[in-house]
Amino acid sequence: xxxxxxxxxxxxxxxxxxxxxxxxxxxxxxxxxxxxxxxxxxxxxxxxxxxxxxxxxxxxxxxxxxxxxxxxxxxxxxxxxxxxxxxxxxxxxxxxxxxxxxxxxxxxxxxxxxxxxxxxxxxxxxxxxxxxxxxxxxxxxxxxxxxxxxxxxxxxxxxxxxxxxxxxxxxxxxxxxxxxxxxxxxxxxxxxxxxxxxxxxxxxxxxxxxxxxxxxxxxxxxxxxxxxxxxxxxxxxxxxxxxxxxxxxxxxxxxxxxxxxxxxxxxxxxxxxxxxxxxxxxxxxxxxxxxxxxxxxxxxxxxxxxxxxxxxxxxxxxxxxxxxxxxxxxxxxxxxxxxxxxxxxxxxxxxxxxxxxxxxxxxxxxxxxxxxxxxxxxxxxxxxxxxxxxxxxxxxxxxxxxxxxxxxxxxxxxxxxxxxxxxxxxxxxxxxxxxxxxxxxxxxxxxxxxxxxxxxxxxxxxxxxxxxxxxxxxxxxxx
Numbered sequence: 001x002x003x004x005x006x007x008x009x010x011x012x013x014x015x016x017x018x019x020x021x022x023x024x025x026x027x028x029x030x031x032x033x034x035x036x037x038x039x040x041x042x043x044x045x046x047x048x049x050x051x052x053x054x055x056x057x058x059x060x061x062x063x064x065x066x067x068x069x070x071x072x073x074x075x076x077x078x079x080x081x082x083x084x085x086x087x088x089x090x091x092x093x094x095x096x097x098x099x100x101x102x103x104x105x106x107x108x109x110x111x112x113x114x115x116x117x118x119x120x121x122x123x124x125x126x127x128x129x130x131x132x133x134x135x136x137x138x139x140x141x142x143x144x145x146x147x148x149x150x151x152x153x154x155x156x157x158x159x160x161x162x163x164x165x166x167x168x169x170x171x172x173x174x175x176x177x178x179x180x181x182x183x184x185x186x187x188x189x190x191x192x193x194x195x196x197x198x199x200x201x202x203x204x205x206x207x208x209x210x211x212x213x214x215x216x217x218x219x220x221x222x223x224x225x226x227x228x229x230x231x232x233x234x235x236x237x238x239x240x241x242x243x244x245x246x247x248x249x250x251x252x253x254x255x256x257x258x259x260x261x262x263x264x265x266x267x268x269x270x271x272x273x274x275x276x277x278x279x280x281x282x283x284x285x286x287x288x289x290x291x292x293x294x295x296x297x298x299x300x301x302x303x304x305x306x307x308x309x310x311x312x313x314x315x316x317x318x319x320x321x322x323x324x325x326x327x328x329x330x331x332x333x334x335x336x337x338x339x340x341x342x343x344x345x346x347x348x349x350x351x352x353x354x355x356x357x358x359x360x361x362x363x364x365x366x367x368x369x370x371x372x373x374x375x376x377x378x379x380x381x382x383x384x385x386x387x388x389x390x391x392x393x394x395x396x397x398x399x400x401x402x403x404x405x406x407x408x409x410x411x412x413x414x415x416x417x418x419x420x421x422x423x424x425x426x427x428x429x430x431x432x433x434x435x436x437x438x439x440x441x442x443x444x445x446x447x448x449x450x451x452x453x454x455x456x457x458x459x460x461x462x463x464x465x466x467x468x469x470x471x472x473x474x475x476x477x478x479x
Contacts, residue, residue: 041254042403044056047394047395048079048393052322052356054357055166056372060374065133068140068144080151081153081227083325084153086154088122089129089476090131091123091164091199094198116371116372117162117370119155120157121163122161152230153227155231156232158233160202163198167181174208174209183200186201187201213245217249224364258316277318278346280304280305289334289336294417296420302421317346318354322369330366331343333361337368337472347390349421350423407424408423408424415443418441419433419436427476430479432476433470435472437470440468442469445462446464448463449461
């Protein structure tokens with residue numbers, strides 16, 4: 001773009017000095033445009049940390065503005081991508097309440113008013129939830145993120161809509177219907193309900209619906225300058241839809257696509273999703289900490305990922321997210337004394353690490369899903385850990401996890417409790433060691449040389465000398 005601007009400027013000057021005003025105008029426009037954030041690209045993805053923002057629960061106000069104020073400090077955690085949980089209006093009809101019932105069944109008016117419903121029961125794909133603010137507030141959020149070198153992706157809900165969505169009345173043919181011709185909520189293969197009664201199932205055999213879905217996504221890319229989407233529950237939607245949708249979006253501008261899924265079929269080739277969930281890693285580490293699985297199962301999982309996925313596929317690694325926190329408990333419930341070890345591991349393995357709202361502030365309770373709650377906002381133990389891990393992820397090529405990943409190499413320590421591997425790219429090398437047991441472990445490492453233990457700053461000489469790890473202790477060795 002810069003080369004084009006310079007060429008236009010030069011031609012204008014050569015053509016006539018009477019064109020001074022025109023030249024100035026071109027120069028002014030070009031300067032303004034070049035100040036915008038560069039399109040999201042593969043280099044950014046190599047060293048990125050992604051942050052999931054729960055706007056409702058992030059602050060006491062629960063607004064775009066309150067979150068926007070804190071965006072600059074997310075850079076301190078190495079964040080390069082913000083994923084906003086759904087920002088669209090939520091349907092009133094069949095709105096869910098805490099406990100799983102519908103809000104309209106609550107007789108007490110004050111209690112009923114507290115029930116704000118599920119973010120995933122969207123009533124309008126092209127509007128913002130007034131609970132969070134207005135479109136100008138949203139635009140300021142995106143601008144602030146871009147000014148700080150951070151990209152913004154929206155949580156998109158393609159599988160279903162809320163019951164107030166305009167399509168329900170204007171285009172009932174867009175929805176799946178039962179034998180009686182009634183629109184249904186999402187169903188299991190055997191015809192039973194999935195339990196998501198607050199939403200209506202979209203019918204992807206209807207091409208008009210597909211076209212409108214793509215147009216609504218395009219609005220946010222073209223008009224509101226978002227940088228991509230995290231797409232909810234993509235398994236029921238056809239792969240062919242995503243090929244067409246993503247191609248059309250990328251024809252407008254470079255976008256980053258994250259799918260809520262953990263099977264490779266939605267990532268094949270260059271015209272589908274770039275990243276998906278590391279559910280298998282998440283569940284496996286819970287089992288290892290409980291003693292139900294061993295570190296050998298971790299090595300088997302890494303082999304599976306290496307063979308099942310293409311080399312440029314990216315896995316999102318996490319210790320928590322909105323579903324895990326609200327429905328399955330807090331981080332320390334799952335990982336106990338190994339919580340920090342698993343967190344560090346999620347940064348060290350190939351892929352992109354996730355931070356969920358409140359995780360950086362030692363979130364110690366399950367956030368309510370259907371009503372207002374609040375994360376803590378005091379920096380405790382986890383913030384400085386995330387700062388250090390984010391810095392290492394951002395700056396050391398040995399932890400590249402995108403489309404040109406650093407190499408991953410397991411280290412055979414002949415110890416069933418100590419998880420170990422080496423990452424390296426060029427002259428950069430990082431070794432992760434983690435004791436996933438409640439007993440002290442002493443190991444010998446065949447690697448030789450001078451290393452810094454990154455988290456403590458201690459220097460370590462490796463020369464076949466034994467290394468002792470306390471229960472649940474981990475080390476990140478940087479050569």
